[in-house]
Amino acid sequence: MNLIQRTNFEFSARDEDHRSLWQDALIRFRRNRAASASVLVLALIAIYSIFGPTLSGWTTEEIDWSVIGSVETMGKPSGIHYFGTDELGRDLFTRTAIGTRISLIVGLIGALIAVFVGTLYGAIAGYFGGKLDNVMMRFVDVAMSIPYMFVLILMLVVFGRSIVLLFIGIGLVSWLDMARIVRGQTLSIRTREFVENAVVSGVLPFFIILRHIVPNLLGIVIVYATLLVPNIILYESFISFLGLGVQEPNTSLGALISSGSSQMQYGTLWQLAFPLFFFVITLFGFFFAGDGMRDALDPKDRL
Amino acid sequence: MAFYITRRILVAVPTILALIVFSFIIMYLAPGSPFAGERPLPEATLANIEALYGLNRPFYEQVFRYVWNIVVHFDFGPSLVYRDRSVSEIIAQGFPVTLTYGFLSFIVAVSVGVVLGVVAALRQNSWLDYLAVGVSIGAQVLPNFVMAPILVLTFTLWLGWLPGGGWQGGELPYLILPVIALSTSFMASIARITRSSMLEVLNADFIFTVRAKGLPKRRWVLRHALKPAMLPVISYLGPTFVGLITGSVVIDIYFSTGGIGQYFVNAAINRDYSLIMGITILTGTLTVVFNLLVDIAYAWIDPRIRY
Amino acid sequence: MNLLDIRNLQVVFKTTTKPVHAVNGVSFHLDVGEILGVVGESGSGKSQMTFAMVGLHSKNAKVSGQALFEGVDLLELNEGELERIRATQIAMIFQNPMTALNPYLRISDQMAEILTFHQGMLKSQALMHCIHMLDVVQIPDAKNRLRMYPHEFSGGMRQRVLIAMALLCQPRILIADEPTTALDVTVQAQIVELLKNIRQEFGTAIILITHDLGLVAGMTDRIVVMYGGQVMESGTTESIFSSPEHPYTTALLDAVPRLDRDSDSLSVIAGDPLDVRDRWKGCPFEPRCEYHLPMCLQTRPPIETANGRIRACHVDRNLIGK
16 A cells, blocks of 8 residues: 555564464564563463462351451451451452452353354355355344343343353354454465365365365464453453352352452452452453464554 | 445344344243242242233244334333333333433543544654553453442542442433443543554555645644544444443442343343343344444445445 | 755654665756656655655654755745645655545545635635646546545546646646556556646646656656665756666666567666665665776765766766666
């Protein structure tokens, strides 16, 4: 688009020519400090969510009877309860770890489901094109103009609130963007020589999609999957905040934030602060890591 | 243009109908009767109620009657939990509240977001730009259910400036916190989108032509750059609308506004199918209609997609 | 007095690494009603030079020297005065007509705004004027086409629209930056004819920036040959083509395919185009020059003026092209 000669001359480093795409991407990613730091932070969060309950010595449901009745003073963060306790005297260090764990699992599994469905759907629509593509993408358009959160809640109500349904439901409402992105990419991959070779030599479409198209989608799929995780964590937290998601004694960051915020007028601010802190840095971590991956894998397409 | 609009409407109408039928099917498939509470009702009573609500009719008849009542009479049937009130009555009572602050949040998110984004783009790499970028990145992780407690904590519990809940017929002090809580994350996204699309447009060749024509900056920004820079923002208005509607549920609950969201969550907890379906269908329809308006606005700005 | 007199113009870009000298002490002049060709390969600084003249250089550029338009130094003017000059005195058209028009506004709005803004015309009056200009650039059915959007025009037609737009205020100078590069060959010829007619009809002086020697041969009065942000040689079109006196010019001429020569050996200029980041003490063309002398590396060639021709080369003029 650029005929007027640009004046910000961009210099390309010649020594990067012979590396593979993935090595290149890794190097670019490492150079991005925010993204690298995010990965480290995410790893620490994951470790905390796995070993947190062991470290604290309390279980999720265990009630510390000594703090009951005076949680504002006795339940403060201390050597016994690192993050304090909630209004029922349960250890918050453990509960935040469990909540983070559930949120991470929901995010990852939801993203996996969305990626799986979205990639297949998009690849099929993009590969076959024509009428099928038209119908399939029309359906995506229609589905996108529906407030999915309401439908998800409707489903949760009708089929009963369970964590499995929550996983599947969130995954199933999140694949639409993925399908669009994948379809667009597939359309351009389909015209490349190696795909045409496979078509000419009579490989079945199913295998072409699986062996030739999907591997070439990997980069973009990874990027958007990373960006999808925080969004799914947001959905889950939203639903749990309303009390419609994860049920007691299990918990998630959204549920913890909800109970923390309902208690804050009693001065037990730590109940809000710790879950909120983990919520915020987890999301930041995924957003920055995803951005870093996008820049690393797809340097042209920077926002 | 007329052809384009007609075609869009022809897609929108079946979408709404499909949504109604889809919700109905989910409810129809639901295991157990909505009246199967903790205390089982006598067989005869249950049959009576089912007859009253038409639950004993064949499936297709139920679907048809449901759709017909909604489309023709705006009647979603009686609430299954609030036995003496119809779903339409509940909607009529709660919806105006939600609509009031929802509309205000929309205006705030779009106007503040666009102004912030444009200013940031025009003063790229100034402190204002960094501030705007910082705010928009930060607000990504501050959805309404995080903003609401933080705002109440700060402005109600600590500073005591503003009420932390209630509605009072929509008086200004009662509106401020809900609107900020609901609009912040969308404002931030809009600012980010505006900034990057504005930067792209400002680098476009045709802006250079306008400058070469000797028109001053004010004019090429306002007359030439702003319109195309708004296109990505307009595309984002659809998701914004959905997000605001969804977020209003949290706001209604957290600030006890008496809006529709409170009924929605109560209905979800009490398994009040007809109310939950009514609200889902209403919001779905509004979303579809809003997206239709967005499409038309898009076509109005971009002459290339009118045909 | 010349219409335009460029003296020792320099454009330096600040970058994150070292400064980039895009234009490095260029001097030339333009007479009233003259067509001047500025020739050079991409990166030779020809576009940046003209942008800098009218204040359209980017923010990270530092411009020095003089650009005298009717005796007034354009580089001394403030933004408002420059806008006035751009609108009414020095107009520009660009390489790619497909992207140079705002796709979201009607042609009428894009054209008329110059007149309403800078000449205080009423909209209706301005539109009449626009229709007249579209007629001048031979756009058929101008009255109806004026109401259309850019995407309803072909590339050639858009370039005509842009030319019409540039001529609205009857500028003294039209800078045409690669005006035909993005167009089909047949359309190129039409645009060239059009530019020639415009000079005839309005007496507009034209600076034609191009890398295409064929184009300059057919329409310019004089040529300035640029390389590495410096003037290599200049003179009348005829003299440059018949007796080039600079190694770069000869190399350029040899690289043009010609029917009257054995076409088996279409020559290319050896080496890569100069990277403008490197500032040379000596002659910028030295690394690619087949005549180069030891001193070419050390000292910048002095500018020689003789018989209305200018050249900057250490090599004896009689040796070149022989």
